[in-house]
Amino acid sequence: MAADLHCHTKMSDGSVGIDEVVLLAKRRGLSTIAVTDHDTFSGSVRAKIFGDRNGVEVISGVEFSTLDPATDRKAHILCYLCDRTERLEGLCKRIGDSRRQAAGIMIRKVMRMYPITAEMVVRRAHGSTNVYKQHIMHALIDAGYADEFFGSVFQRLFNSKNGLAYCPVQYPDVHDVIAQIHDAGGVAVLAHPGEYDSGDLLEQLAADREIDGVEVWHTRNKPGDEEKWTAAANKYGLVMTGGTDFHGMYTKVKRPIGTCVTPDDQLEELKKRKTLLDKARQEE
DSSP, X not given: OOEEEEEOOXXXXXXXXXXXXXXXXXXHTOSEEEEOOBTOSHHHHHHHHHHHHHTOEEEXXXXXXXXXTTTTEEEEEEEESOSOGGGGHHHXXXXXXXXXXXXXXXXXXXXXXXXXXXXXXXXXXXXXXSOOHHHHHHHHHHTTSOSSTTSHHHHXXXXXXXXXXXXXXXXXXXXXXXXXXXXXXXXXXXXXXXXXTOHHHHHHHHHTTOOOEEEEEETTOOTTHHHHHHHHHHXXXXXXXXXXXXXXXXXXXXXXXXXXXXXXXXXXXXXHHHHHHHHHHHHO
């Protein structure tokens, strides 16, 4: 069966619990998923234990937000099958601390405009390793000041260009993050390259043999994206992955788990790439 290799839980900015994600995948008929919470392996570790009990293979994963220094644009890197996660703890902490600092500033700004409390936001972030904009919006919705997570109120507050409460997070260099992933024994995949106009970055990372794969199938692909990323993968011998980028109700459009998947042959290629990378490191 096909695999959904991009799922978020309450451990980061998803609205669904770890056990529920596994059970939803099972009900959907998926045999394999990857839990890829932001900046933490905690969700995937717990999901693997629960998945083993319920007949669902859970691949360890994490999603890192990074910065492409050539364009000053964000780029997301998915890390899979990492067996030395302790080597990435420092990276996770640094990004998490930056997120936490930015979230605190945004909460204070929102509280000046709307009569909600910081405690309301924190309660809605319960179980997460951090506070995300979705949690702030959840508090605003529950307080009656918004009726959707990513509508006009979100744009007014958190638009990255002119949002009244927006505070940027300081993200690490994409090249450094990929190097750290490889040092920790992980496979590095460029997530949804169409999201941040990362086509040129994909070409550069692939040509320099930095990246191992690209997320070809994604729910926010624009027309022609799948063909472009497939062509790049074939040109450079990259693994092709697919995932829903599942966030539960914290999403603009309904996307049940299993909406976008990785074909069986590419799941096997991902595992083979991990084996090849391990062998290459042993020979160094």
